[in-house]
Amino acid sequence: xxGWLDRFFDVDMAILKESNPFENSVVRDPWDDVVDVxxxxxxxxxxxxxxxxxxxxxxxxxxxxxxxxAGIGKTHLLARIRRLSKKNNFYFSYIEPIxxxxxxxxxxxxxxxxxxxxxxxxxxxxxxxxxxxxxxISQNIPLRELIGKYGPSNLADKIIHYVFxxxxxxPRTDFLRVLFHLRHSPTMVYAIKxxxxxxxxxxxxKTLGVRDTLRDESIAMESLKTLxxxxxxxxxxxxxxxxxxxxxxxxxxxxxxLSILMELFNWVSNLCIVIMxxxxxxxxxxxxxxxxxxxxxRLKESKPLFMRxxxxxxxxxxxxxxxxxxWKKYKxxxxxxxxxxxxxxxxxxAGEVGWIPRDLIQRFKEFIDILKKKGKIKEIRKREEIEExxxxxxxxxxxxxxxxxxxxxxxxxxxxxKEAGNIADQVKNGLFDLLSLISQEKEPLDGLKxxxxxxxxxxxxxxxxxxxLIIIIDSKGKQHKIGVDINWKAGxxxxxxxxxxxxxxxxxIDYGIIIRIGPIAKSIQNKLPKLKKIKILxxxxxxxxxxxxxxxKIFNKASSGELTDKRGGIIAVDNNDxxxxxxxxxxxxxxxxxxxxxxxxxxxxxxxxxxxxxxxIIDEGWLEKLLCKHPELIEKGxxxxxxxxxxxxxSIDILAKDPNNKYVLIELKKDTANKKxxxxxxxxxxxxxxxxxxxxxxxxxxxxxxxATSNLRREATKYxxxxxxxxxxxxxxxxxx
Amino acid sequence: xxxxxxxxxxxxxxxxALEEYVRKEINAIREMLLQVGNLVVLGEEKKLNELIIExxxxxxxxxxxxxxxxxxxxxxxxxxxxxxxxNSGRIGIELxxxxxxxxxxxxxxxxxxxxxxxxxxxxxxLFFECYQALMEGKFHPGExxxxxxxxxxxxxxxxxxxxxEFKEFILGLEKDRVIELGSIVGKKISENExxxxxxxxxxxxxxxx
Numbered sequence: 001x002x003g004w005l006d007r008f009f010d011v012d013m014a015i016l017k018e019s020n021p022f023e024n025s026v027v028r029d030p031w032d033d034v035v036d037v038x039x040x041x042x043x044x045x046x047x048x049x050x051x052x053x054x055x056x057x058x059x060x061x062x063x064x065x066x067x068x069x070a071g072i073g074k075t076h077l078l079a080r081i082r083r084l085s086k087k088n089n090f091y092f093s094y095i096e097p098i099x100x101x102x103x104x105x106x107x108x109x110x111x112x113x114x115x116x117x118x119x120x121x122x123x124x125x126x127x128x129x130x131x132x133x134x135x136x137i138s139q140n141i142p143l144r145e146l147i148g149k150y151g152p153s154n155l156a157d158k159i160i161h162y163v164f165x166x167x168x169x170x171p172r173t174d175f176l177r178v179l180f181h182l183r184h185s186p187t188m189v190y191a192i193k194x195x196x197x198x199x200x201x202x203x204x205x206k207t208l209g210v211r212d213t214l215r216d217e218s219i220a221m222e223s224l225k226t227l228x229x230x231x232x233x234x235x236x237x238x239x240x241x242x243x244x245x246x247x248x249x250x251x252x253x254x255x256x257x258l259s260i261l262m263e264l265f266n267w268v269s270n271l272c273i274v275i276m277x278x279x280x281x282x283x284x285x286x287x288x289x290x291x292x293x294x295x296x297x298r299l300k301e302s303k304p305l306f307m308r309x310x311x312x313x314x315x316x317x318x319x320x321x322x323x324x325x326x327w328k329k330y331k332x333x334x335x336x337x338x339x340x341x342x343x344x345x346x347x348x349x350a351g352e353v354g355w356i357p358r359d360l361i362q363r364f365k366e367f368i369d370i371l372k373k374k375g376k377i378k379e380i381r382k383r384e385e386i387e388e389x390x391x392x393x394x395x396x397x398x399x400x401x402x403x404x405x406x407x408x409x410x411x412x413x414x415x416x417x418k419e420a421g422n423i424a425d426q427v428k429n430g431l432f433d434l435l436s437l438i439s440q441e442k443e444p445l446d447g448l449k450x451x452x453x454x455x456x457x458x459x460x461x462x463x464x465x466x467x468x469l470i471i472i473i474d475s476k477g478k479q480h481k482i483g484v485d486i487n488w489k490a491g492x493x494x495x496x497x498x499x500x501x502x503x504x505x506x507x508x509i510d511y512g513i514i515i516r517i518g519p520i521a522k523s524i525q526n527k528l529p530k531l532k533k534i535k536i537l538x539x540x541x542x543x544x545x546x547x548x549x550x551x552x553k554i555f556n557k558a559s560s561g562e563l564t565d566k567r568g569g570i571i572a573v574d575n576n577d578x579x580x581x582x583x584x585x586x587x588x589x590x591x592x593x594x595x596x597x598x599x600x601x602x603x604x605x606x607x608x609x610x611x612x613x614x615x616x617i618i619d620e621g622w623l624e625k626l627l628c629k630h631p632e633l634i635e636k637g638x639x640x641x642x643x644x645x646x647x648x649x650x651s652i653d654i655l656a657k658d659p660n661n662k663y664v665l666i667e668l669k670k671d672t673a674n675k676k677x678x679x680x681x682x683x684x685x686x687x688x689x690x691x692x693x694x695x696x697x698x699x700x701x702x703x704x705x706x707x708a709t710s711n712l713r714r715e716a717t718k719y720x721x722x723x724x725x726x727x728x729x730x731x732x733x734x735x736x737x
Numbered sequence: 738x739x740x741x742x743x744x745x746x747x748x749x750x751x752x753x754a755l756e757e758y759v760r761k762e763i764n765a766i767r768e769m770l771l772q773v774g775n776l777v778v779l780g781e782e783k784k785l786n787e788l789i790i791e792x793x794x795x796x797x798x799x800x801x802x803x804x805x806x807x808x809x810x811x812x813x814x815x816x817x818x819x820x821x822x823x824n825s826g827r828i829g830i831e832l833x834x835x836x837x838x839x840x841x842x843x844x845x846x847x848x849x850x851x852x853x854x855x856x857x858x859x860x861x862x863l864f865f866e867c868y869q870a871l872m873e874g875k876f877h878p879g880e881x882x883x884x885x886x887x888x889x890x891x892x893x894x895x896x897x898x899x900x901x902e903f904k905e906f907i908l909g910l911e912k913d914r915v916i917e918l919g920s921i922v923g924k925k926i927s928e929n930e931x932x933x934x935x936x937x938x939x940x941x942x943x944x945x946x
Contacts, residue, residue: 067879069920069921070920243922278922279879279880279942280924280941280942284924303877304879306877306944309918354935354940559922572923573923574923574925575923
C-alpha cells in the first residue's frame with residue numbers, strides 16, 4: 001500500500017480501536033474534565049469575563065443572569081469559566097442548589113470554602129495574604145509549615161492586625177482564624193465543624209479563637225463579606241440549576257433566594273454573581289409578578305445573557321473536536337477533521353436534533369457505535385447512508401434505574417466524612433424530594449396518605465422555620481400535622497431542635513420528628529424515652545443515606561432537563577414513570593422504612609386517643625393554594641385568574657372570574673372574620689374598579705372564613721354583591737384527597 | 738502514409754464529435770433525472786405547480802431565476818408552468834424595468850413572481866410582523882416569543898394557513914438558522930396549543946437569531 005492509503009487505513013483502524021469519543025455528553029459539575037469548543041457560546045463566556053474585569057476595575061459587585069434551555073451547555077460553560085479562572089485572575093466558586101431557604105448565606109459560605117479548597121485557591125489566598133502581611137517570615141516557606149511553626153491563631157492574629165491597619169474594621173475578622181485552622185491538622189476538624197454550621201463547645205470555640213458558632217445568617221453574611229474584601233482577586237459565585245429551587249420551594253422560595261442574592265450583591269463587594277437558569281422558568285417567574293421589583297430592575301441593568309443553540313459551523317467544529325481526540329492520540333492526519341462525517345451530514349443531523357449540543361453529541365455517539373458494530377468505517381455524506389440505531393423502546397423505568405444505580409455507585413466511591421455538611425444538605429433535599437413525590441401519588445404509602453409536604457415552613461412569624469411540614473391522612477381519614485427537622489450538628493443543637501418542636505406542639509403541629517445524622521450525645525439519649533410527641537430517627541452512618549443523596553441528585557437532574565433517554569428525550573420531574581421509579585427506589589432505604597413505621601405508629605396512636613378538634617388549615621397561604629386548586633369550594637364555575645393580585649399598596653388574596661365573566665375578589669381568613677374583613681374587601685373593590693376601570697356594581701366580593709361574627713353577617717347584608725362563605729375547613733374535608 | 742494520417746485525423750475528429758454528442762445527451766439525461774429526482778424528493782404526488790406555489794408561500798416575492806435555482810430546475814422548465822399559473826390568476830408577475838412595454842407578458846429570469854392570494858405572499862413578512870408585535874414589552878429579545886401565541890397571531894392575519902404549513906415554515910426557518918426554537922421542561926401544554934415535538938422535547942419558544 002502506498003503512504004496515503006496506509007494513513008487512511010490507520011485512521012479507520014483508530015476509530016474502530018479507540019473508545020467512542022462522544023462517550024461523555026453530560027457535564028456533572030464544573031470540576032469535570034470536558035472537551036470544550038471555545039467558539040460555542042463565546043459571547044456568554046466573554047460577557048462573564050468582562051463582568052469580572054469590571055469588578056476588578058471598579059471593586060463593585062456585578063450580577064449576571066445566564067439563561068438557556070436544557071442541554072445547551074450551562075454547566076459546561078461553568079467548567080470553562082472555572083478553567084479560565086487561573087489565567088484571568090479570579091476565584092471561582094460553585095454553589096450547589098440550596099436545601100433550605102432559611103440558611104442561604106451559610107450554604108453559600110460552605111460552598112465557597114469547598115470550591116476554593118477544590119481549586120487549591122484557599123492556599124493561594126492565604127499565602128498571598130501572608131506575604132503581604134508578614135513579608136519577612138513568609139518568604140519561600142510553605143503555608144502549612146508556617147502555620148505549624150507559629151500556630152494558626154498566632155499567625156491569624158498577626159494578619160488581623162495587618163488587616164485592621166490596612167482595611168479598617170472588617171465585620172468578622174475572627175473568621176480568618178477559622179481559615180488558618182483549616183490548614184492546621186490538629187484543629188482542622190473544629191474549623192470544618194464551624195464552617196458546616198455545627199455546634200461547638202466553649203473550649204472548641206476558644207481553640208479556634210472565634211466568638212460564636214455559625215448559628216445565624218448574619219454571621220455567615222459577615223464572614224462572606226470579610227472574605228470577599230480580603231480576597232486579592234474578585235470572587236465569581238456561580239449558582240447553577242436555579243430551577244431545582246423552583247421545583248422544591250416553589251415561586252416563593254425562589255423569590256426569597258433571589259432577594260438574598262440581592263442582599264449579597266448590595267452589601268458585599270468584589271463579587272461577580274452568576275445565576276444560571278432555564279429560560280422558561282425565568283420567563284414564568286418574571287411574568288408571575290412575584291419577583292422583587294428591585295431585583296428585576298437590577299437584572300434589567302445587567303442585561304441577561306442568553307445561551308444559543310449551535311450554528312452550522314459550530315456543529316461541525318463540535319464533532320471535529322471530539323474526533324480530534326483520536327487523531328491527537330495516534331498523531332494521525334484524517335482526510336478532514338470531522339472524518340468520517342462530512343460537514344453536510346453533520347448539518348443534517350444538527351437540524352434533526354434542534355441544534356442542541358448535548359443531543360448532537362449523543363446522536364454521534366450512536367453513529368460511532370453503529371460503525372464499530374459493523375467493524376468497518378465508511379465516509380457518511382448523507383443521512384440515509386447510515387441506518388438509525390436499533391429502535392429500542394424507551395423504557396423510562398429502566399433509564400431512571402440506570403441513572404440511580406450510576407449515581408449511587410459514584411457516591412459510594414466518593415462519600416467522605418470531610419464533606420459531611422454538604423452531604424447532609426443533600427440528604428435533606430433527597431428526603432423531602434422523595435416525600436414530595438410520594439405526596440403526588442394517589443396510592444397511600446403503608447396505609448398513610450402523605451397529602452402535603454412543604455419545605456422550610458415558617459409556622460410562626462417570630463420563630464425560625466422547620467425543615468418541613470408534612471400533612472398525613474390516615475386510613476380513617478384523619479389529618480395529622482408533623483414537623484420534621486433534620487439535624488446533623490453535634491451536641492447542644494439537638495436539644496435546641498427538641499425545644500423548638502416542643503414549642504409548636506400542639507398549636508401548630510401534632511408531632512415532631514428529628515432525623516439525626518451522626519451520633520447522639522449520651523445526655524440527650526437519656527431524655528429520649530421521656531419525649532412522647534417528638535421522635536428521633538437516628539442515622540448513624542452517612543453511607544446509609546447514600547440513597548437519599550442519590551434521589552436529591554436525580555431530582556436536580558430531572559428539574560434541569562438533564563435526565564434524558566437514549567434519544568435525548570427529556571424525562572421531567574412530573575413524569576409519572578420517573579416518580580414511581582424514584583419512590584420504589586427510595587422505599588428500599590432504611591431511613592424511609594423507619595420513617596413510615598414511625599409515622600404509622602404516631603398517627604395510629606393519635607387516632608386511638610380521644611377525639612380532638614382538627615385544624616387542617618395552618619395559614620392563609622396554604623388555604624389560598626388549596627382554594628386556587630379547588631375554586632369550586634367557593635362557588636361553582638369560578639375561574640381563578642391570579643392570587644395575591646397587587647393593587648395600589650395592597651393585594652387581593654384571590655382574583656377570579658365567575659361564569660358570567662364578572663370579576664370576583666376573594667378575601668381569605670383562616671379563623672373568624674369580623675367587620676374588618678368587610679372593610680378590607682370594600683376597599684379592594686373600590687381600588688380595583690378605579691385601577692381597572694370596571695364599574696363597582698359589576699364586581700363581586702367574597703369573604704371566605706371559618707366563622708363570621710354576627711356583626712359582619714349583619715353588615716354584609718347591606719351589600720348585595722358581597723357574600724360570606726363559612727366553615728371552609730369542613731368543605732375542604734369533602735375533597736377526595 | 739498521408740492517406741493513413743488523414744484517415745486517423747478523420748477518426749479522431751469523428752470520435753471528438755461523437756464524444757461531444759454523447760456528453761450533450763448525457764447532460765440532457767442528467768437534467769431530466771434531476772427534475773424527476775426533485776419531484777420525487779419533494780413528494781411524488783406533488784406537481785411542479787404545487788412546488789412553485791409552496792415555495793412562493795414560504796418566501797413571498799421571488800425572482801424566476803431564484804425560483805428555478807431553489808427547485809434545481811432550468812428556467813425554461815418552469816416557464817410554461819409559471820405562465821399557466823399566471824393565466825389562471827393564482828400568481829402575479831412583476832416585470833423587470835424596461836423602456837419598451839409590450840402588452841404580452843414574457844417570463845424571464847429577472848421577473849418577480851408572487852402569489853396572488855393573501856395566504857403566502859407575506860407569510861415570511863407576516864411572521865416577523867407578529868414576532869415583533871409579540872416581542873414588545875418583553876424583558877429581553879433573547880426571551881423569544883411563545884410559539885402558540887405566534888401561531889394565533891399569524892393565523893388571524895392569514896386564516897387559510899394550516900397548522901402543518903405553519904410548522905413546516907417554522908422548521909424551514911430553523912434549518913436556515915434564521916430562528917431558533919426554545920424547549921421547555923415539565924410545563925403543561927394544552928392540546929390546542931401549537932408546539933413542535935421533536936426527539937422527546939417540546940419546543941415552545943421562537944427566538945430570532
